[in-house]
Amino acid sequence: VVEWRLDCAITLLELTFISELISFQRHLFRFLKTVLPSLQAGINENDFYDGAWCAGRNDPYQWIEVDARRLTKFTGIITQGRNSLWLSDWVTSYRVMVSNDSHEWITVKNGSGDMLFEGNSEKEIPVLNELTIPLVARYIRINPQSWYEEGNICMRLEILGCPLPDPNNYYHRRNEMTTTDNLDFKHHNYKEMRQLMKVVNEMCPNITRIYNIGKSHQGLKLYAVEISNNPGEHEVGEPEFRYMAGAHGNEVLGRELLLLLMQFMCQEYLAGNLRIKHLIENTRIHLLPSINPDGYEKAYEGGSELGGWSLGRWTQEGIDINNNFPDLNTLLWESEDRRRLLRKVPNHQIPIPEWYLSENATVSRNFYKEKCQLIWSS
Numbered sequence: 004v005v006e007w008r009l010d011c012a013i014t015l016l017e018l019t020f021i022s023e024l025i026s027f028q029r030h031l032f033r034f035l036k037t038v039l040p041s042l043q044a045g046i047n048e049n050d051f052y053d054g055a056w057c058a059g060r061n062d063p064y065q066w067i068e069v070d071a072r073r074l075t076k077f078t079g080i081i082t083q084g085r086n087s088l089w090l091s092d093w094v095t096s097y098r099v100m101v102s103n104d105s106h107e108w109i110t111v112k113n114g115s116g117d118m119l120f121e122g123n124s125e126k127e128i129p130v131l132n133e134l135t136i137p138l139v140a141r142y143i144r145i146n147p148q149s150w151y152e153e154g155n156i157c158m159r160l161e162i163l164g165c166p167l168p169d170p171n172n173y174y175h176r177r178n179e180m181t182t183t184d185n186l187d188f189k190h191h192n193y194k195e196m197r198q199l200m201k202v203v204n205e206m207c208p209n210i211t212r213i214y215n216i217g218k219s220h221q222g223l224k225l226y227a228v229e230i231s232n233n234p235g236e237h238e239v240g241e242p243e244f245r246y247m248a249g250a251h252g253n254e255v256l257g258r259e260l261l262l263l264l265m266q267f268m269c270q271e272y273l274a275g276n277l278r279i280k281h282l283i284e285n286t287r288i289h290l291l292p293s294i295n296p297d298g299y300e301k302a303y304e305g306g307s308e309l310g311g312w313s314l315g316r317w318t319q320e321g322i323d324i325n326n327n328f329p330d331l332n333t334l335l336w337e338s339e340d341r342r343r344l345l346r347k348v349p350n351h352q353i354p355i356p357e358w359y360l361s362e363n364a365t366v367s368r369n370f371y372k373e374k375c376q377l378i379w380s381s
Contacts, residue, residue, distance in 0.1 A: 091153060097119075131309060
């Protein structure tokens, strides 16, 4: 994890709404996709510009403006090109301007002249430009100066910075959301994930059990937590549920949801929550937070801002678990259709089906991004 992200380099969208104003706009687009590189537009979405902002014409007078809604210390800009399979559009250099009223603008200088920031050399790899001296303003503009000669002015961008306290708005913090639950609301890397599972097990040893079902290609154990009134024991007639997450290593929401779930169930059981006690005493629940730890480790090293959508998505062998798991029959059919005798199968596809079949699972679900997929019934 690089140093600059630890010092006021928060993605502004995580903290406040940001409105956009663009020169010669071609269409109204969803701004979330424009400023956040990790939210990609795909070929199946009704988005002609593939999640990017594209200028109305190719000249050095085009710009995109971001309104942070309050005074903000801007610390950096991350850019990508247009996420298109067929077109090659990206910005190779740009200027940065800031303003407090959106009328009078100050251009970032390099000595006596305007500073020219180096952009992208291709469309997918994110490029970070740190501001040597952070800029305090409400508005920021990106003004492309050069672009790929065989393409157009198109870019995805992310603005980094910290909102500053507003001395004129005493009540600005009243709208901030807080939680009263005693849960560990934070991002957990692989080591912290294991530690949290251990803490839950130590808090509720009578209803939890930690075990692993195998290893990833890189040798990382696939840890699971069982929650039951008789952990480790299969009871005939008792329904069982298996939940897993992290098929795409760079998508961590599912992992955190399962970690929060195991904490919540343990704490509520100890607090005497009748609904949770009934659930634990009458079902057997298995939670596997990270099915692709190899991909996660790769994405974690790059960081969310510079990783892009593909870094860590697949296994170490380049296989998308979400697409070819757990349907092992398709692997055989595809091999026959292509007249191939061999087909790569990641390590994860060996222990996972065995995990499902070892004891009678009633239902299993995969937490994929913000979705929940039913993937197995037996």
